[in-house]
Amino acid sequence: xxxxxxxxxxxxxxxxxxxxxxxxxxxxxxxxxxxxxxxxxxxxxxxxxxxxxxxxxxxxxxxxxxxxxxxxxxxxxxxxxxxxxxxxxxxxxxxxxxxxxxxxxxxxxxxxxxxxxxxxxxxxxxxxxxxxxxxxxxxxxxxxxxxxxxxxxxxxxxxxxxxxxxxxxxxxxxxxxxxxxxxxxxxxxxxxxxxxxxxxxxxxxxxxxxxxxxxxxxxxxxxxxxxxxxxxxxxxxxxxxxxxxxxxxxxxxxxxxxxxxxxxxxxxxxxxxxxxxxxxxxxxxxxxx
Amino acid sequence: xxxxxxxxxxxxxxxxxxxxxxxxxxxxxxxxxxxxxxxxxxxxxxxxxxxxxxxxxxxxxxxxxxxxxxxxxxxxxxxxxxxxxxxxxxxxxxxxxxxxxxxxxxxxxxxxxxxxxxxxxxxxxxxxxxxxxxxxxxxxxxxxxxxxxxxxxxxxxxxxxxxxxxxxxxxxxxxxxxxxxxxxxxxxxxxxxxxxxxxxxxxxxxxxxxxxxxxxxxxxxxxxxxxxxxxxxxxxxxxxxxxxxxxxxxxxxxxxxxxxxxxxxxxxxxxxxxxxxxxxxxxxxxxxxxxxxxxxxxxxxxxxxxxxxxxxxxxxxxxxxxxxxxxxxxxxxxxxxxxxxxxxxxxxxxxxxxxxxxxxxxxxxxxxxxxxxxxxxxxxxxxxxxxxxxxxxxxxxxxxxxxx
Numbered sequence: 001x002x003x004x005x006x007x008x009x010x011x012x013x014x015x016x017x018x019x020x021x022x023x024x025x026x027x028x029x030x031x032x033x034x035x036x037x038x039x040x041x042x043x044x045x046x047x048x049x050x051x052x053x054x055x056x057x058x059x060x061x062x063x064x065x066x067x068x069x070x071x072x073x074x075x076x077x078x079x080x081x082x083x084x085x086x087x088x089x090x091x092x093x094x095x096x097x098x099x100x101x102x103x104x105x106x107x108x109x110x111x112x113x114x115x116x117x118x119x120x121x122x123x124x125x126x127x128x129x130x131x132x133x134x135x136x137x138x139x140x141x142x143x144x145x146x147x148x149x150x151x152x153x154x155x156x157x158x159x160x161x162x163x164x165x166x167x168x169x170x171x172x173x174x175x176x177x178x179x180x181x182x183x184x185x186x187x188x189x190x191x192x193x194x195x196x197x198x199x200x201x202x203x204x205x206x207x208x209x210x211x212x213x214x215x216x217x218x219x220x221x222x223x224x225x226x227x228x229x230x231x232x233x234x235x236x237x238x239x240x241x242x243x244x245x246x247x248x249x250x251x252x253x254x255x256x257x258x259x260x261x262x263x264x265x266x267x268x269x270x271x272x273x274x275x276x277x278x279x280x281x282x283x284x285x286x287x288x289x
Numbered sequence: 290x291x292x293x294x295x296x297x298x299x300x301x302x303x304x305x306x307x308x309x310x311x312x313x314x315x316x317x318x319x320x321x322x323x324x325x326x327x328x329x330x331x332x333x334x335x336x337x338x339x340x341x342x343x344x345x346x347x348x349x350x351x352x353x354x355x356x357x358x359x360x361x362x363x364x365x366x367x368x369x370x371x372x373x374x375x376x377x378x379x380x381x382x383x384x385x386x387x388x389x390x391x392x393x394x395x396x397x398x399x400x401x402x403x404x405x406x407x408x409x410x411x412x413x414x415x416x417x418x419x420x421x422x423x424x425x426x427x428x429x430x431x432x433x434x435x436x437x438x439x440x441x442x443x444x445x446x447x448x449x450x451x452x453x454x455x456x457x458x459x460x461x462x463x464x465x466x467x468x469x470x471x472x473x474x475x476x477x478x479x480x481x482x483x484x485x486x487x488x489x490x491x492x493x494x495x496x497x498x499x500x501x502x503x504x505x506x507x508x509x510x511x512x513x514x515x516x517x518x519x520x521x522x523x524x525x526x527x528x529x530x531x532x533x534x535x536x537x538x539x540x541x542x543x544x545x546x547x548x549x550x551x552x553x554x555x556x557x558x559x560x561x562x563x564x565x566x567x568x569x570x571x572x573x574x575x576x577x578x579x580x581x582x583x584x585x586x587x588x589x590x591x592x593x594x595x596x597x598x599x600x601x602x603x604x605x606x607x608x609x610x611x612x613x614x615x616x617x618x619x620x621x622x623x624x625x626x627x628x629x630x631x632x633x634x635x636x637x638x639x640x641x642x643x644x645x646x647x648x649x650x651x652x653x654x655x656x657x658x659x660x661x662x663x664x665x666x667x668x669x670x671x672x673x674x675x676x677x678x679x680x681x682x683x684x685x686x687x688x689x690x691x692x693x
Binding site (some may be wrong): 002005008009012013015016108109112116117118119120121123131133135137138139140141213214215216217218219220222223254255256258259262265266 | 344347509512514515519522532533537546549550551566567
């Protein structure tokens with residue numbers, strides 16, 4: 001194989017890493033920073049993809065689809081937090097697992113009632129629809145590069161909000177000591193409702209953005225859930241930088257794993273996680289607790 | 290058979306026993322519900338184990354709806370008896386297969402078992418049903434073993450074996466003038482069997498396999514593999530992908546610009562019922578299958594119109610398989626006039642059935658697998674059009690089957 005082959009694979013790996021970060025971003029916020037175990041993360045991703053399909057179909061344009069879909073996703077997140085999650089903050093994690101598992105079943109059923117069981121596709125907006133020639137017979141879709149760009153913006157945006165803004169400070173404080181923050185006069189209930197809604201909206205946004213490259217079908221969220229946990233755990237909970245590095249590492253390892261050790265391809269990401277956890281149980285950028 | 294409320298006691302047994310001695314009559318009426326033997330009105334229980342959620346939801350729904358449609362056409366009577374359905378969502382989850390099959394056989398005591406879609410679920414199901422279990426009709430699952438090592442007199446299949454999805458592909462690709470081929474498929478039982486069957490016909494006829502690229506199931510990240518494919522520069526690639534994975538593969542293949550230099554082939558699922566989702570990306574893709582929407586025969590025209598009216602959805606190969614499963618059960622039950630106890634006679638009627646299916650002529654091999662024509666199809670303006678018959682009356686070798 002020539003050098004160009006490995007360069008294209010490197011591009012694939014980085015792009016896959018970006019996609020993984022995008023998919024895991026909502027998980028990073030909810031599980032990584034707030035410590036909420038949300039098994040329905042994949043469902044919110046799926047809801048986003050279906051919203052994008054549905055609204056793009058009506059409006060004829062993915063951008064309008066995303067623009068209209070995001071408030072709906074925020075609302076879904078808000079309702080779920082108010083009527084379900086908010087009762088469980090003081091309880092053991094197991095309750096969150098049970099509750100969010102039930103949400104998976106409910107959302108799957110709703111998806112079938114609302115949108116049926118067909119496989120759907122979302123059209124790429126025309127000005128991003130082309131490809132760039134890479135080698136003599138392979139080209140690269142522009143839309144995939146666009147997704148990478150969005151990811152960079154998203155990652156830096158999230159990092160900035162969490163690390164540098166007052167809201168971010170409140171989120172971090174609220175996650176580590178809820179009662180203390182409350183006694184300082186901050187409305188923690190409102191804060192958590194807001195953050196949970198944001199996390200859901202992020203997951204849905206990932207589904208919307210990925211819908212043109214990942215087709216839209218029942219059960220699509222299940223593929224996303226596990227790998228999102230892996231990304232967050234490798235990076236270390238509490239760190240957006242960690243999640244980003246984790247996503248990139250998995251992108252690299254699984255892409256080159258597919259090429260160099262094809263028989264092992266499906267276990268590479270998990271093997272990487274196991275090794276990292278043996279070496280650093282708190283994850284790459286996690287703080288020891 | 291010995292459970293008290295089992296409806297399995299046959300009218301023939303009953304008549305013989307009661308004519309021999311009154312003691313026999315007493316024994317029989319304790320064993321079996323007399324309502325059936327006397328009134329003939331007991332319901333026939335048809336257990337259905339198909340996926341209605343998850344990736345295969347559409348397949349399960351279409352199979353069930355088409356089968357129900359066939360029964361409805363026959364007045365919802367099987368050999369004169371009304372039908373009771375026990376319909377269970379398999380979720381296409383192998384882990385649940387055994388428990389759900391057990392429920393249908395031991396708790397519900399179904400007379401017929403229809404399912405599943407997923408081959409691995411099929412393995413678990415057939416292992417439990419073969420032999421003394423209910424008459425089983427498989428309307429999709431393609432694992433060779435189901436009518437191979439695991440074949441049994443009471444197990445039938447109206448769909449296909451993996452062999453039939455790969456073997457006819459070799460000559461078809463060669464006839465189109467492609468000698469250097471890469472195989473790409475989801476790396477599980479069915480995918481591996483399709484690839485092996487393809488090689489069995491392709492290699493002896495002078496073809497070369499450049500490389501085999503098995504990809505993890507059910508993952509849909511193909512980018513790294515497509516780069517590898519581009520670097521290998523084969524004439525063609527033969528694939529097995531289905532459902533959401535098929536949509537993604539066909540679109541990614543086109544987006545990577547590979548359509549210009551590499552011809553894309555596959556087992557029919559690659560483009561079956563996915564036209565709207567794949568759009569232009571699927572144009573020119575060639576697949577082999579025992580059915581095509583555009584097949585020009587009167588049965589198919591009638592079937593497609595009726596399915597559209599009944600369900601509002603377009604029929605596809607899965608609906609055809611469900612429809613034929615219904616037909617096969619009807620044939621069996623009509624031959625014995627609703628007497629499920631006349632098992633041998635019913636099985637004989639089913640295995641000798643010659644069905645005018647929407648797919649064309651359908652009959653069954655000694656191992657109870659379909660024998661049917663395999664078509665080479667090409668996607669033209671969003672439709673799978675028949676290019677030619679790739680294999681006339683394609684049979685299955687039924688490796689390991691004791692009935693052959």
